[in-house]
Amino acid sequence: xxxxxxxxxxxxxxxxxxxxxxxxxxxxxxxxxxxxxxxxxxxxxxxxxxxxxxxxxxxxxxxxxxxxxxxxxxxxxxxxxxxxxxxxxxxxxxxxxxxxxxxxxxxxxxxxxxxxxxxxxxxxxxxxxxxxxxxxxxxxxxxxxxxxxxxxxxxxxxxxxxxxxxxxxxxxxxxxxxxxxxxxxxxxxxxxxxxxxxxxxxxxxxxxxxxxxxxxxxxxxxxxxxxxxxxxxxxxxxxxxxxxxxxxxxxxxxxxxxxxxxxxxxxxxxxxxx
Amino acid sequence: xxxxxxxxxxxxxxxxxxxxxxxxxxxxxxxxxxxxxxxxxxxxxxxxxxxxxxxxxxxxxxxxxxxxxxxxxxxxxxxxxxxxxxxxxxxxxxxxxxxxxxxxxxxxxxxxxxxxxxxxxxxxxxxxxxxxxxxxxxxxxxxxxxxxxxxxxxxxxxxxxxxxxxxxxxxxxxxxxxxxxxxxxxxxxxxxxxxxxxxxxxxxxxxxxxxxxxxxxxxxxxxxxxxxxxxxxxxxxxxxxxxxxxxxxxxxxxxxxxxxxxxxxxxxxxxxxxxxxxxxxxxxxxxxxxxxxxxxx
Numbered sequence: 001x002x003x004x005x006x007x008x009x010x011x012x013x014x015x016x017x018x019x020x021x022x023x024x025x026x027x028x029x030x031x032x033x034x035x036x037x038x039x040x041x042x043x044x045x046x047x048x049x050x051x052x053x054x055x056x057x058x059x060x061x062x063x064x065x066x067x068x069x070x071x072x073x074x075x076x077x078x079x080x081x082x083x084x085x086x087x088x089x090x091x092x093x094x095x096x097x098x099x100x101x102x103x104x105x106x107x108x109x110x111x112x113x114x115x116x117x118x119x120x121x122x123x124x125x126x127x128x129x130x131x132x133x134x135x136x137x138x139x140x141x142x143x144x145x146x147x148x149x150x151x152x153x154x155x156x157x158x159x160x161x162x163x164x165x166x167x168x169x170x171x172x173x174x175x176x177x178x179x180x181x182x183x184x185x186x187x188x189x190x191x192x193x194x195x196x197x198x199x200x201x202x203x204x205x206x207x208x209x210x211x212x213x214x215x216x217x218x219x220x221x222x223x224x225x226x227x228x229x230x231x232x233x234x235x236x237x238x239x240x241x242x243x244x245x246x247x248x249x250x251x252x253x254x255x256x257x258x259x260x261x262x263x264x265x266x267x268x269x270x271x272x273x274x
Numbered sequence: 275x276x277x278x279x280x281x282x283x284x285x286x287x288x289x290x291x292x293x294x295x296x297x298x299x300x301x302x303x304x305x306x307x308x309x310x311x312x313x314x315x316x317x318x319x320x321x322x323x324x325x326x327x328x329x330x331x332x333x334x335x336x337x338x339x340x341x342x343x344x345x346x347x348x349x350x351x352x353x354x355x356x357x358x359x360x361x362x363x364x365x366x367x368x369x370x371x372x373x374x375x376x377x378x379x380x381x382x383x384x385x386x387x388x389x390x391x392x393x394x395x396x397x398x399x400x401x402x403x404x405x406x407x408x409x410x411x412x413x414x415x416x417x418x419x420x421x422x423x424x425x426x427x428x429x430x431x432x433x434x435x436x437x438x439x440x441x442x443x444x445x446x447x448x449x450x451x452x453x454x455x456x457x458x459x460x461x462x463x464x465x466x467x468x469x470x471x472x473x474x475x476x477x478x479x480x481x482x483x484x485x486x487x488x489x490x491x492x493x494x495x496x497x498x499x500x501x502x503x504x505x506x507x508x509x510x511x512x513x514x515x516x517x518x519x520x521x522x523x524x525x526x527x528x529x530x531x532x533x534x535x536x537x538x539x540x541x542x543x544x545x546x547x548x549x550x551x552x553x554x555x556x557x558x559x560x561x562x563x564x565x566x567x568x569x570x571x
Contacts, residue, residue, distance in 0.1 A: 007376055015361055085361070090355050093348060095345055096376055273327060
């Protein structure tokens with residue numbers, strides 16, 4: 001990392017702290033994680049797993065929606081905001097190249113998101129463990145949840161930059177980000193579900209569907225967390241699709257997506273003419 | 275000495291519209307060049323091509339020998355965008371510190387902000403700044419690291435008259451330290467007194483490029499003489515010297531620059547009947563209108 005990337009990252013982090021984004025994101029994560037942990041603590045006895053496992057299963061469902069949302073909220077105006085203010089042309093007249101600028105923004109946004117995830121899931125996890133017990137397995141599941149949530153966030157931060165570069169204005173970027181979120185998190189799954197129902201257990205359901213599902217980073221995140229822990233799988237009731245895939249499929253998808261996202265962001269940012 | 279900025283037959287198309295047409299332009303170290311033109315004449319596009327933000331279709335641009343957009347070019351160029359804004363959550367000091375770190379030059383940030391008159395607002399958020407204060411902050415970053423070329427796009431927009439004076443003082447200091455300064459502007463009267471040379475763009479074509487006096491001589495625009503005389507004689511006098519009556523007490527003569535003295539002698543010979551004479555030489559506004567006229571080739 002160059003000193004110039006560091007300078008941009010530190011300034012962006014300062015902005016996130018100054019406009020209370022960091023505080024609000026962390027607060028949202030803590031509140032939602034706590035609410036789900038304690039609202040979802042009922043089935044502990046009947047399933048024979050500790051409370052942290054139940055908590056992780058609930059928080060996995062939460063994170064599928066919340067991690068992309070928070071990431072996009074942070075990144076959608078990262079480029080278009082500078083274009084709107086007229087400061088992007090000035091920034092680009094300085095020595096850092098576009099890659100350094102993008103990397104600086106990405107590092108700061110990822111750090112802020114990671115902070116919110118660690119504090120939010122960590123607090124809820126600690127309370128669940130304290131009140132209902134935890135084991136090695138469930139602690140590992142919590143660590144996996146936090147790490148994969150950060151990865152999922154990284155994907156959508158990068159996709160947010162792409163949208164921000166292509167949109168031309170922050171207003172358009174906000175709209176496109178909402179559409180992006182809806183497609184990846186809601187509509188994609190609905191579409192697959194529809195296809196499975198139409199197919200009635202044919203070849204599509206057997207061999208194509210699991211791969212299509214895991215190609216979506218949000219679903220890959222869900223599959224990874226569920227498939228990796230039997231206990232989490234039991235509590236979430238989502239075992240069928242995950243078991244049809246080799247164990248590496250979801251992790252590979254979720255690890256490749258940030259690279260795809262950043263490449264797209266770099267290409268589209270390179271085409272921005274302020 | 276070599277030119278700090280050398281633009282050679284640059285052309286640029288946006289779709290089918292040619293926004294820059296075979297433009298040549300040079301700025302020497304320490305020279306202050308005013309770039310004039312209507313909205314959409316290609317001034318901002320030309321600046322973007324110099325910064326390497328927009329590709330050119332033909333020609334070449336060199337900034338101290340380097341191509342636009344290269345790291346050498348970016349290190350030697352300072353830029354003030356038109357009506358720039360910064361992130362409202364940062365303070366002036368934080369924003370300028372970021373620019374100093376990006377430029378790679380150690381800088382006296384409070385000193386620079388004091389020089390542009392922002393020392394009181396050092397630690398206030400930019401969100402609370404007025405338009406003029408943001409413009410001053412933009413100017414402060416131009417002064418970072420002694421640039422060899424400064425590109426100022428409408429630098430006086432949003433500034434009050436005193437701030438404009440301050441701005442031109444700073445521009446003069448920049449030029450004195452050897453920076454080539456290119457000022458794109460609409461504010462003709464300011465530019466008239468504070469620049470060494472004037473270039474005029476019209477629809478992407480450079481229609482004029484010279485010192486103010488040389489442009490005046492070439493355009494040969496008329497000088498206006500207004501003569502005030504006793505009202506009872508005015509019609510007769512006007513007829514005598516071939517002038518046109520403008521009101522009850524004065525009439526006007528238009529003549530070319532080389533006939534000016536002859537006319538004055540003629541009027542002086544009229545003796546006591548003349549009360550006062552005022553003379554208006556062609557101003558930059560007239561020149562600008564002349565050179566940017568549609569039918570002129």
